[in-house]
Amino acid sequence: QIxxxxxxxxxxxxxxxxxxxxxxxxxxxxxxGVGVGWIRQPPGGALEFLALLYWSDDNRYSPSLRRRxxxxxxxxxxxxxxxxxxxxxxxxATYHCxxxxxxxxxxxxxxxxxxxxxxxxxxxxxx
Amino acid sequence: DIQMTQSPSSLSASVGDRVxxxxxxxxxxxxxxxxxxxxxxxxxxxxxxxVSTLQSGVPSRFTGSGSGTDFTLTIxxxxxxxSATYYCQQSYSASITFGPGTRLEIK
Numbered sequence: 001q002i003x004x005x006x007x008x009x010x011x012x013x014x015x016x017x018x019x020x021x022x023x024x025x026x027x028x029x030x031x032x033g034v035g036v037g038w039i040r041q042p043p044g045g046a047l048e049f050l051a052l053l054y055w056s057d058d059n060r061y062s063p064s065l066r067r068r069x070x071x072x073x074x075x076x077x078x079x080x081x082x083x084x085x086x087x088x089x090x091x092x093a094t095y096h097c098x099x100x101x102x103x104x105x106x107x108x109x110x111x112x113x114x115x116x117x118x119x120x121x122x123x124x125x126x127x
Numbered sequence: 128d129i130q131m132t133q134s135p136s137s138l139s140a141s142v143g144d145r146v147x148x149x150x151x152x153x154x155x156x157x158x159x160x161x162x163x164x165x166x167x168x169x170x171x172x173x174x175x176x177x178v179s180t181l182q183s184g185v186p187s188r189f190t191g192s193g194s195g196t197d198f199t200l201t202i203x204x205x206x207x208x209x210s211a212t213y214y215c216q217q218s219y220s221a222s223i224t225f226g227p228g229t230r231l232e233i234k
Binding site: 052 | 128170176177221
């Protein structure tokens with residue numbers, strides 16, 4: 001059974017850096033085609049893709065947020081870490097991590113979708 | 128970026144109705160199109176991937192179709208538990224994008 005859980009601060013000061021951790025189980029980030037993505041959702045708003053880290057350490061970022069984002073992994077702990085710099089009030093949102101499996105790299109197995117999501121963690125940016 | 132649009136932005140329908148939600152991409156995304164259902168306070172739930180493949184455990188009343196830039200999600204016989212917001216998502220481009228969502232209400 002695949003599970004993911006986000007953790008990190010609930011309140012961040014403007015201009016600070018946000019660090020969120022996604023701890024997962026039930027799959028390996030060493031499996032070809034597998035990735036862990038980050039998606040956020042402001043209160044009452046739509047889903048917004050942030051970043052995706054692949055098994056190969058390749059990544060995909062939102063172009064509009066690319067300069068502020070970094071996604072890395074700690075293989076020994078089955079964790080993926082998202083860092084977002086220069087936080088502002090507009091970054092207030094629920095941040096989700098999710099399992100992704102590329103059908104391009106794993107034909108017949110991957111689905112090119114976020115098939116399992118964490119419950120999310122709410123982050124408020126305020127002084 | 129590939130922009131995703133959805134229509135309608137919201138709709139209200141009765142139990143048993145056939146409901147269709149449309150998603151359009153700003154350029155071709157081939158079959159890299161997924162649909163999600165999200166209920167208030169919950170994480171999104173994958174319904175359909177690669178345009179028309181039903182995710183395991185999803186009721187067969189949900190179907191997806193389309194190609195290129197135009198896609199649809201159809202609920203053949205609306206049930207009370209289908210009240211939710213529905214999002215399409217493309218994963219063709221390097222930057223994944225979601226549609227703005229369609230809020231579905233049960234009359």
